[in-house]
Amino acid sequence: MHKTYVIGIGQIQIGEHWDKSLKEMAGEAGLLALSDANFPKIDALFIGNMMSGSANRQLHLNALIADWMGYRGNESYVFESACSSGAAAFRTGVIALGSGHFETALIIGLEKMTDSPSSEITNTLATAADADLEVDMGVSFVALNALLMRRYMYEYGWKNADFAGFSINAHANAVSNPYARFRKPISEKIFLESGMVCDPINLMDASSIGDGSAAIVVTNNKKYINEKLKISVVGSTANSDSISIQNRSDPIWLSGAEISSKNAYKQAGISADDIDVFEYHDAFSIMAALSLEACGFAERGKGPRLALDGEIRPDGRIPVATKGGLKARGHPVGATGIYQIVEVVQQLRGEAGSTQVSPNNYGMAQNIGGSGSNIITHILKRE
Amino acid sequence: MHKTYVIGIGQIQIGEHWDKSLKEMAGEAGLLALSDANFPKIDALFIGNMMSGSANRQLHLNALIADWMGYRGNESYVFESACSSGAAAFRTGVIALGSGHFETALIIGLEKMTDSPSSEITNTLATAADADLEVDMGVSFVALNALLMRRYMYEYGWKNADFAGFSINAHANAVSNPYARFRKPISEKIFLESGMVCDPINLMDASSIGDGSAAIVVTNNKKYINEKLKISVVGSTANSDSISIQNRSDPIWLSGAEISSKNAYKQAGISADDIDVFEYHDAFSIMAALSLEACGFAERGKGPRLALDGEIRPDGRIPVATKGGLKARGHPVGATGIYQIVEVVQQLRGEAGSTQVSPNNYGMAQNIGGSGSNIITHILKRE
Numbered sequence: 001m002h003k004t005y006v007i008g009i010g011q012i013q014i015g016e017h018w019d020k021s022l023k024e025m026a027g028e029a030g031l032l033a034l035s036d037a038n039f040p041k042i043d044a045l046f047i048g049n050m051m052s053g054s055a056n057r058q059l060h061l062n063a064l065i066a067d068w069m070g071y072r073g074n075e076s077y078v079f080e081s082a083c084s085s086g087a088a089a090f091r092t093g094v095i096a097l098g099s100g101h102f103e104t105a106l107i108i109g110l111e112k113m114t115d116s117p118s119s120e121i122t123n124t125l126a127t128a129a130d131a132d133l134e135v136d137m138g139v140s141f142v143a144l145n146a147l148l149m150r151r152y153m154y155e156y157g158w159k160n161a162d163f164a165g166f167s168i169n170a171h172a173n174a175v176s177n178p179y180a181r182f183r184k185p186i187s188e189k190i191f192l193e194s195g196m197v198c199d200p201i202n203l204m205d206a207s208s209i210g211d212g213s214a215a216i217v218v219t220n221n222k223k224y225i226n227e228k229l230k231i232s233v234v235g236s237t238a239n240s241d242s243i244s245i246q247n248r249s250d251p252i253w254l255s256g257a258e259i260s261s262k263n264a265y266k267q268a269g270i271s272a273d274d275i276d277v278f279e280y281h282d283a284f285s286i287m288a289a290l291s292l293e294a295c296g297f298a299e300r301g302k303g304p305r306l307a308l309d310g311e312i313r314p315d316g317r318i319p320v321a322t323k324g325g326l327k328a329r330g331h332p333v334g335a336t337g338i339y340q341i342v343e344v345v346q347q348l349r350g351e352a353g354s355t356q357v358s359p360n361n362y363g364m365a366q367n368i369g370g371s372g373s374n375i376i377t378h379i380l381k382r383e
Numbered sequence: 384m385h386k387t388y389v390i391g392i393g394q395i396q397i398g399e400h401w402d403k404s405l406k407e408m409a410g411e412a413g414l415l416a417l418s419d420a421n422f423p424k425i426d427a428l429f430i431g432n433m434m435s436g437s438a439n440r441q442l443h444l445n446a447l448i449a450d451w452m453g454y455r456g457n458e459s460y461v462f463e464s465a466c467s468s469g470a471a472a473f474r475t476g477v478i479a480l481g482s483g484h485f486e487t488a489l490i491i492g493l494e495k496m497t498d499s500p501s502s503e504i505t506n507t508l509a510t511a512a513d514a515d516l517e518v519d520m521g522v523s524f525v526a527l528n529a530l531l532m533r534r535y536m537y538e539y540g541w542k543n544a545d546f547a548g549f550s551i552n553a554h555a556n557a558v559s560n561p562y563a564r565f566r567k568p569i570s571e572k573i574f575l576e577s578g579m580v581c582d583p584i585n586l587m588d589a590s591s592i593g594d595g596s597a598a599i600v601v602t603n604n605k606k607y608i609n610e611k612l613k614i615s616v617v618g619s620t621a622n623s624d625s626i627s628i629q630n631r632s633d634p635i636w637l638s639g640a641e642i643s644s645k646n647a648y649k650q651a652g653i654s655a656d657d658i659d660v661f662e663y664h665d666a667f668s669i670m671a672a673l674s675l676e677a678c679g680f681a682e683r684g685k686g687p688r689l690a691l692d693g694e695i696r697p698d699g700r701i702p703v704a705t706k707g708g709l710k711a712r713g714h715p716v717g718a719t720g721i722y723q724i725v726e727v728v729q730q731l732r733g734e735a736g737s738t739q740v741s742p743n744n745y746g747m748a749q750n751i752g753g754s755g756s757n758i759i760t761h762i763l764k765r766e
Contacts, residue, residue, distance in 0.1 A: 099482030
């Protein structure tokens with residue numbers, strides 16, 4: 001197995017890009033990553049996207065984007081794994097480079113969600129759940145997470161207000177991130193007064209959709225690597241749980257995330273304590289709490305404690321959502337997994353500005369598809 | 384790079400499976416392949432599908448199918464590459480096994496197209512073309528192929544009737560294939576009298592959609608290989624051309640297919656003359672002609688000659704569509720690439736019944752996404 005190095009990153013601001021088409025967004029992020037990598041020869045493109053077929057009436061994004069970017073003749077692939085589509089593209093790229101089959105690849109995450117009515121997007125997000133057994137019963141994706149949060153509150157005695165810390169941290173960190181959708185800090189008062197989306201999930205418990213694209217250039221070719229700033233992929237794992245939460249023996253424990261992170265620590269030869277920054281999948285604040293527990297940063301049932309104690313802030317024990325997370329940076333679903341890894345690279349390079357963490361040797365990104373169904377974890381290291 | 388062996392194949396009949404859901408279809412084909420392979424331990428699932436998000440309001444097929452089949456905990460990926468989605472999943476599986484990252488994988492092609500109104504399917508098939516530059520101008524996918532066929536007829540002087548041989552061969556071969564959608568032979572008279580779909584493409588020039596699933600088990604673990612019947616993957620390549628036909632310097636030459644097949648021959652250490660069976664992508668008879676030319680079986684502009692002379696029949700120089708092809712077996716788009724490889728394996732094993740070819744040392748399958756945009760070629764060998 002060849003080792004994979006990240007040599008370029010690029011991202012566009014998450015927002016409502018009504019003036020840009022899918023290929024223009026991907027091309028822009030891709031070009032930024034290529035420029036950052038000093039324009040190496042690209043052997044293949046890996047693209048993560050969830051819903052362009054429904055939301056944009058455009059499939060075959062590999063042909064579309066490769067052609068638009070001047071890679072006619074190259075091979076390219078599109079991965080769909082609900083909200084973990086971005087990391088699925090990254091992981092498969094890492095595997096393909098590991099085989100030596102390719103030397104250098106461009107990996108792009110892309111999603112454009114604001115051109116459609118929000119009811120259509122809500123319906124399409126629900127296609128990540130089982131149509132026969134969940135969606136046809138009337139649940140939406142936020143409803144599934146509300147069930148998890150309600151059960152979690154019941155089991156461990158937390159109140160709504162106890163989840164405020166996750167959103168406050170995310171919004172505070174996004175202020176200095178020019179690529180974030182929301183750059184205003186929020187107070188506990190704003191959190192408590194925000195409207196209920198799906199009880200007990202309020203507007204500040206829920207991440208925002210958006211249009212976005214982020215890109216990464218990876219290589220196993222030593223000639224492309226900057227010897228002064230080597231960022232390598234030392235852990236890459238995926239694991240799964242049932243697609244439906246009702247089929248889990250313990251719905252409020254992310255067993256896929258536990259196994260995926262444990263395997264990633266093992267690959268990297270480290271433990272959770274060695275992680276300096278964790279870009280987690282805070283699609284909802286309940287997912288933030290469950291992720292921290294499953295990955296070994298908090299005891300079972302005590303995730304919110306970390307946020308209440310400020311331990312998730314950039315200067316805390318385990319900084320998370322350091323550029324805003326899904327909550328405030330925004331969650332263009334198929335692109336999110338790539339934004340997360342881009343942000344980990346920014347931290348490891350020491351380019352994270354006012355939310356820079358220290359030390360910054362190991363960073364972890366975890367992308368979750370469905371309500372904990374597909375979990376893909378990457379650990380990157382500054383060598 | 385580890386070598387990849389095919390140790391199991393499975394398929395369900397293509398038809399209108401209104402009584403089966405997506406996961407049931409995939410599970411059935413997958414189980415047949417697993418049974419054929421003697422139930423090895425599976426490390427990962429690779430799934431090819433184009434349009435379940437639109438046609439079935441179900442995405443996240445990896446979570447859905449892995450869970451349904453009892454592979455909770457495994458990792459799994461879904462590939463979308465328009466009509467080449469099946470081969471994209473297979474090729475990426477071959478790459479992942481080549482890396483040694485996985486030992487054994489289950490690769491499934493799946494598409495369910497008959498639950499939706501046909502206008503919706505026509506619209507969704509068009510999402511394989513560029514929404515901005517082709518679809519919004521009013522072309523459907525059959526219209527793009529009609530433009531190619533008209534130009535081809537103009538350049539080389541062929542008449543509509545000259546394309547009959549492709550469909551007659553396909554339908555004749557499907558008669559004995561229990562998995563084919565259409566099992567009635569057609570005459571030249573039927574071909575000539577069939578209604579025009581999009582001039583000059585008539586109903587018998589066009590393949591049929593359908594619901595279908597096919598599956599393959601691949602391994603690099605020697606303990607799972609049947610030493611008496613070793614089928615290995617000796618060529619695996621992908622290449623691309625522009626997504627839009629108007630951007631090609633020569634629209635009636637499939638340059639992606641030419642390069643992809645040449646690279647595959649080179650990998651296998653053979654030439655086109657060594658191919659004993661070719662499962663080509665006869666979505667339309669013009670694609671059949673262009674594929675035969677691009678892959679070196681016919682001179683430029685002379686593809687229809689091969690069919691007229693009977694050289695594409697099972698006893699001919701280059702047998703194609705030996706189990707019915709896309710035309711008569713049916714074309715459940717994201718599943719087709721896997722059906723093609725399954726059929727090549729049937730031929731190499733000597734299990735192809737009345738359309739068995741001889742000799743049967745090398746078989747090739749070529750899956751095409753879009754109007755020649757993504758071309759994925761596999762050569763398999765009986766060792």
